[in-house]
Amino acid sequence: MEFKKEPVDLKYELGDDIGKGHFATVKRCRERATGAEYAAKFIRKRRGGGRRGAKLEDIEKEIEILGETSHRNIINLYDVYETNREVILILELVDGGELFEYLSAKDKLCEEEASSFIKQILDGLEHLHSRYIAHLDLKPENILLQEKGSTAVKLIDFGLSRKIGPKEEHRALMGTAEFVAPEVVSFEPLSVASDMWSIGETYHNVTAVNYQFDDEYFSSTSELAKDFIRKLLVKDQRKRATICECQNHPWIKPKEKRQKDLRRSSVINTEH
Numbered sequence: 366m367e368f369k370k371e372p373v374d375l376k377y378e379l380g381d382d383i384g385k386g387h388f389a390t391v392k393r394c395r396e397r398a399t400g401a402e403y404a405a406k407f408i409r410k411r412r413g414g415g416r417r418g419a420k421l422e423d424i425e426k427e428i429e430i431l432g433e434t435s436h437r438n439i440i441n442l443y444d445v446y447e448t449n450r451e452v453i454l455i456l457e458l459v460d461g462g463e464l465f466e467y468l469s470a471k472d473k474l475c476e477e478e479a480s481s482f483i484k485q486i487l488d489g490l491e492h493l494h495s496r497y498i499a500h501l502d503l504k505p506e507n508i509l510l511q512e513k514g515s516t517a518v519k520l521i522d523f524g525l526s527r528k529i530g531p532k533e534e535h536r537a538l539m540g541t542a543e544f545v546a547p548e549v550v551s552f553e554p555l556s557v558a559s560d561m562w563s564i565g566e567t568y569h570n571v572t573a574v575n576y577q578f579d580d581e582y583f584s585s586t587s588e589l590a591k592d593f594i595r596k597l598l599v600k601d602q603r604k605r606a607t608i609c610e611c612q613n614h615p616w617i618k619p620k621e622k623r624q625k626d627l628r629r630s631s632v633i634n635t636e637h
């Protein structure tokens with residue numbers, strides 16, 4: 366793959382650091398000609414036999430995957446530059462902070478709102494999984510809000526994402542320990558189902574597969590919400606809820622008004 370070799374600061378004025386990724390730093394930037402704001406992700410290239418920096422083939426995989434996706438809940442890639450030490454992705458600016466920080470800052474969160482946020486994550490995941498793309502690093506810091514005050518959710522950081530066809534095997538020990546699926550920990554084949562565990566997990570600190578719903582947090586959460594999460598935190602990935610099953614779960618797609626009222630009447634206590 367060929368990337369632009371001219372200096373990135375010819376076209377873009379670089380600003381402050383706004384985030385970090387795998388071997389990467391992300392800076393706010395502004396296109397000089399239009400004033401439009403973007404994010405510039407500087408990914409250090411691995412040099413020599415070292416372990417620091419990302420392998421060029423992995424960077425190219427991230428670019429290829431981002432190039433294949435176009436969805437309102439997936440971060441957009443606009444341009445790619447390369448120097449001898451770095452590859453620079455010009456990405457959509459997503460600076461509304463982490464969704465889960467926004468949620469936990471609210472003292473009361475009605476399930477209607479929680480469900481609508483999860484629905485956006487599911488929509489983004491459905492776009493990926495229908496293309497056999499697994500994100501493989503879903504966790505609160507990679508689920509952001511478009512901008513302050515926005516409720517638009519964006520999935521970011523595809524540094525670990527992989528295309529894993531239905532018949533393919535892909536094993537890797539990576540991701541973030543607290544949120545990775547059991548098959549990652551036991552080095553078994555990963556799949557798009559690994560993302561489904563991470564979605565269930567982003568709601569709960571699960572110590573092991575036999576998690577307990579802590580009554581302090583779940584006393585007022587409807588059985589529907591608990592059932593939704595219970596179907597995601599399943600050790601056997603073949604039995605774990607798929608994106609399609611999640612999209613049709615009554616907590617996400619109420620089959621009748623009663624369930625909507627049930628969700629509205631119960632709130633999730635976000636006190637920590």
Ligand SMILES: Cc1ccnnc1
Binds near residue numbers: 383456457458460
């Ligand atoms: C952290 C980040 C990454 C990409 N776009 N905006 C923000």
